[in-house]
Amino acid sequence: MRTIEVKVPNIGDYKDVPVIDVLVKPGEQVDADAPLVTLESDKATLDVPAPAAGTIREVKVKVGDRVSEGSLVVTLEASDGQAKAEAPAAPAQAAPPKPAAAAPAPAPSPAPAAPSAPPAAASPAGAPRTVEVKVPNIGDFKDVPVIEVLVKPGDRVEADAPLATLESEKATLDVPAPAAGTIREVALKAGDKVSEGSLVAILDAVAPAAATTAAAPAPSQPAAAPAAKAAAPPPAPSPAAPPVAPETGAQGQVPHASPSVRKLARELGVNLGRVEGSGPRGRILQDDVQKFVKASLARLESGGGGGGALDLAPWPKVDFTRFGPVERQPLSRIRKLSRTNLARNWVMIPHVTQFDEADITELERFRVELNREHEKQGVKVTLLAFLVKACVAAMRRFPELNASLDGDELVLKRYFHVGFAADTPQGLVVPVLKDADQKGVLQLAKELGELAAKARDGKLSPADVQGGCFSISSLGGIGGTAFTPIINAPEVAILGVSRSAMRPVWDGTQFQPRLMLPLSLSYDHRVIDGALAARITTYLAQLLGDMRRIVL
Numbered sequence: 001m002r003t004i005e006v007k008v009p010n011i012g013d014y015k016d017v018p019v020i021d022v023l024v025k026p027g028e029q030v031d032a033d034a035p036l037v038t039l040e041s042d043k044a045t046l047d048v049p050a051p052a053a054g055t056i057r058e059v060k061v062k063v064g065d066r067v068s069e070g071s072l073v074v075t076l077e078a079s080d081g082q083a084k085a086e087a088p089a090a091p092a093q094a095a096p097p098k099p100a101a102a103a104p105a106p107a108p109s110p111a112p113a114a115p116s117a118p119p120a121a122a123s124p125a126g127a128p129r130t131v132e133v134k135v136p137n138i139g140d141f142k143d144v145p146v147i148e149v150l151v152k153p154g155d156r157v158e159a160d161a162p163l164a165t166l167e168s169e170k171a172t173l174d175v176p177a178p179a180a181g182t183i184r185e186v187a188l189k190a191g192d193k194v195s196e197g198s199l200v201a202i203l204d205a206v207a208p209a210a211a212t213t214a215a216a217p218a219p220s221q222p223a224a225a226p227a228a229k230a231a232a233p234p235p236a237p238s239p240a241a242p243p244v245a246p247e248t249g250a251q252g253q254v255p256h257a258s259p260s261v262r263k264l265a266r267e268l269g270v271n272l273g274r275v276e277g278s279g280p281r282g283r284i285l286q287d288d289v290q291k292f293v294k295a296s297l298a299r300l301e302s303g304g305g306g307g308g309a310l311d312l313a314p315w316p317k318v319d320f321t322r323f324g325p326v327e328r329q330p331l332s333r334i335r336k337l338s339r340t341n342l343a344r345n346w347v348m349i350p351h352v353t354q355f356d357e358a359d360i361t362e363l364e365r366f367r368v369e370l371n372r373e374h375e376k377q378g379v380k381v382t383l384l385a386f387l388v389k390a391c392v393a394a395m396r397r398f399p400e401l402n403a404s405l406d407g408d409e410l411v412l413k414r415y416f417h418v419g420f421a422a423d424t425p426q427g428l429v430v431p432v433l434k435d436a437d438q439k440g441v442l443q444l445a446k447e448l449g450e451l452a453a454k455a456r457d458g459k460l461s462p463a464d465v466q467g468g469c470f471s472i473s474s475l476g477g478i479g480g481t482a483f484t485p486i487i488n489a490p491e492v493a494i495l496g497v498s499r500s501a502m503r504p505v506w507d508g509t510q511f512q513p514r515l516m517l518p519l520s521l522s523y524d525h526r527v528i529d530g531a532l533a534a535r536i537t538t539y540l541a542q543l544l545g546d547m548r549r550i551v552l
Contacts, residue, residue, distance in 0.1 A: 001078065001079070002077070002078050003057065003076070004052060004075070004076045004077075004078050005072055005076075006048065006050065006051060006073045006074050006076055007069075007071060007072055007073060008039070008071045008073060009048070010069055011039070011041065011046070011069055014041045014068070015069075016067070017039045017040065017041050017066060018064065018065070019037055019038070019039055019061050019062065019063055019065045019066070019067060020038050020040045020045070020063065021038035021063065022037050022038075022059060023035050023036055023038065023047075024036050024037075024056045024059065025059060026056050026057065026059060027056065028055070028056045029053075029056075030053065030054065030055075030056060030076070031050070031053050032050055032051070032052050032053045033049045033050060034049065034050045035047035035048070035050075036048050036049065036050055036056075036073055036074050037073055037074075040259060041259070044172065044173035044174065044259060045172040045173070045258070046172075046173075052076065052078040052079065053078070053079045054076050054077045054079050055076070055077045056074055056075075056076060056077075057075040057076060057077050058075045060073055060074060060075070061073055061074075128181065128204045128206055129204070129205055130184070130202060130203070130204060131179060131181070131203045131204075132199055133163060133175065133177065133178060133201045133203055134197050134198060134199055134200060135166070135175060135194050135195065135196055135197060135198045136175070136196065138166070138195075138196055141195075142195040142196075143193040143195060144166045144167065144168045144193060144194055144195065145166065145167055145191065145192070145193050146164055146165070146166055146189065146190055146191065146192045146193070146194060147165050147166065147167045147258070147279055147280055148165040148190055148258060148261075148279065148286065149186060149190055150162050150163055150164060150165065150260060151163050151164075151183045151186060151201065152183065153183055154182065154183065155182070155183045156180075156182055156183075157177045157180065157182075157183060157203070158177070158180050159176075159177060159179050159180045161176060161177045162174035162175070162177075162258075162260035163177055163183075163200055163201050164188065164200050164201075165260065165261075166194065167280075167283075172258050172259070173259075174258060174259060175200050177203060178203070178205070179205035179206065180205065180206050181204050181206055182204045183201055183202075183203060184202045184204050185201060185202040186201050187199040187200060187201055188200060255272035255275065255277075256277055256279075256284060257272055257277070257283060257284040258283075261285065261286055261289060264286060264289055270289055270293060272284055272289075273340075274292070274340050275288050275289060275292045276337065276341075277462075279462075282333075332426045334426045334427035334428070334429060335426070335427040338427060338428060341489070342486050344489070345486050345488065345489045348489070349487050349489060349524050349526075350524065350526060351484065351486070351487060351522050351523075351525070352530065352533065353520055354520075354530070354533040354537050355482055355518070355519065355520055355521075355537075356518075356521075356534075356537035356538065356540070356541050357516045357517065357518055357541065358516070358519060358544035358545055359514050359515070359516060359517075359541070359544075359545045360383070360500060360515050360516070360517045360544050360545065361515040362545070362546065363547060364383075364500075364515055366547070367381055367382075367383065367386070370441075370442075374442065379442055379445055380445065381441060381442065381445040382445060382448070383474075383500075383517075384448055384472065385442075385445040385448060386544065386547065387472055387474070387495070387497060388418050388420070388436050388444050388448070389441055389444065389547075389550060390540050390543040390544055390547075390550065391470055391472060391495060392416050392436050392437045393539075393543055393550050394539055394540055395416055395470060396416075397539060398535070398536055398539075400527055400528055400532065401470060401492070401493055401528070401536060402416065402470060403492055403527060404490040404491065404492060405492070406490075410527065413469050415435065416435065416436050416437040416469060417432050417433065417435065417436065417467045417469050418432070418433050418436045418469065418470055418471070418472065419431065419432045419433070419465075419470070419472070419488065419491075420433065420448065420451075420472045420473070420474070421472070421473040421474070422451070422455040422456070424456050424458070425456070426458060429455050429460060430465060430468065430471055431451040431452070431454070431460055431464050431465055432465060432467055433447055433448060433451065451464065468488065468491060469491060470493060470494070470495075471485075471487075471488045471491060471494040471495070472494070472495045473485045473494060473495070473497070474496075474497040475496070475497065476497055476498060476499045476500060476517075478499070479498075480498045480499060481498055481518055482496075482518050483496050483498065483520055484496070484520060484522055485520060485522050486522065487522055492523060492524040492527040492528060493521060493522065493536075494522050495519065495520070495521050496522065497518070497519060497520075498517075500515050500516060500517040501515070501516060502514070502516075503516045517544065519541065521533055521536060521537050
């Protein structure tokens with residue numbers, strides 16, 4: 001084993017860059033090229049990778065620290081097979097290829113502007129000129145996806161304003177405007193893949209601004225001075241980077257967003273930990289922040305805002321260490337999202353829960369028989385597949401069950417997407433089974449198993465958790481007799497299912513042992529009243545008691 005000091009590689013002219021995430025801890029095993037810490041300049045987010053596989057001996061930084069090129073990040077006990085080859089190259093060879101993606105932070109400005117420098121010098125003051133903004137040097141990366149386009153034709157932009165956001169395997173970066181001006185044409189869209197030199201946009205730039213930008217690449221101090229006026233403000237917001245961690249409610253965990261989106265959120269006073277991202281892998285986009293602000297203002301105007309509008313007492317502040325030893329654990333990203341969403345749903349929706357029981361004695365026999373018949377195909381039919389089938393039938397018979405409130409209107413859906421709560425190590429998630437009305441029990445069982453596996457492995461895509469009409473929360477595999485599930489807005493109901501049990505049931509002449517399944521239907525009383533809820537649970541119990549009724 002050999003000790004390697006992993007240091008911050010070349011990050012251009014940037015200094016005192018904040019650490020926004022520490023991804024490892026002492027004693028942890030890491031692979032070569034695995035990210036160790038995440039840094040955020042004013043234009044790019046980048047990971048410092050491990051130069052070799054091995055074990056983390058010591059972590060030298062924490063969230064909120066500021067580092068520069070050469071700062072020590074961690075010490076690593078490298079595996080024997082890789083230490084000899086890679087240890088000497090740790091600061092100069094292994095790390096630069098990855099952070100090279102961050103080089104655009106200082107470099108984007110020179111890259112597009114350099115070809116235009118001569119015309120700028122010749123242009124009369126104030127005369128516009130056309131600049132082709134291209135992807136600058138991003139190291140060895142090619143075919144990097146565009147995850148967000150921040151401008152459109154006709155937009156006025158300032159020098160150094162972000163035009164598009166790219167995301168490589170190890171870094172997120174913005175392509176900035178080389179000068180102030182007007183966007184004439186945008187040459188790409190979200191989802192496109194680009195490399196160094198790819199055309200991003202065509203800009204009608206103002207000559208004086210272009211001349212300033214053209215001077216920025218000069219390495220000497222005097223030449224860089226004019227550009228400092230435009231470049232100085234972005235580093236200034238950087239001190240706001242450390243508060244990002246408190247925003248999320250858990251130190252060391254940062255919302256998935258580009259630097260430009262974080263800057264916008266800071267300017268608007270938005271806690272990104274409360275914003276739900278609609279981009280790839282849950283990334284928060286500029287539109288998400290704007291929609292969040294609009295929705296917050298609308299709630300305040302309608303009197304449905306936070307604790308102030310509800311006249312709630314402030315949350316108690318308690319020093320728990322006064323009473324004994326404690327341990328603090330950061331919430332996972334899923335639990336943070338669930339915390340705010342569930343609190344909103346519970347407070348904003350008038351919940352009522354209707355309880356009932358279904359006799360599933362015959363259904364359970366049929367389920368066991370199906371599994372025996374299809375054992376060789378590897379399909380395992382669970383009770384959840386039958387529950388989905390029964391719920392779809394109930395949604396057809398009672399359209400209010402497949403609806404959502406939208407202001408003063410009720411939106412009745414003609415599609416049937418059913419979500420189910422999945423328990424994962426990271427917390428509760430709700431994958432959505434699409435077009436459940438068009439599938440048989442065997443296909444439902446297969447897709448339910450696949451979605452549950454993706455949820456456990458943390459591989460659900462945004463599309464896998466969107467579009468639900470109705471949800472099922474089954475605790476039958478754990479226990480309990482009944483519970484009151486919280487509605488998953490904007491749905492209007494959720495079915496809770498507890499553990500089935502054998503009970504004596506009177507058949508008119510004697511008691512018979514029957515397998516009874518507890519049902520708990522929580523519903524939005526603004527849409528479904530008590531009588532309708534009782535009819536729904538009664539209908540569900542009838543279907544589960546005799547699935548032949550589903551064809552009627």
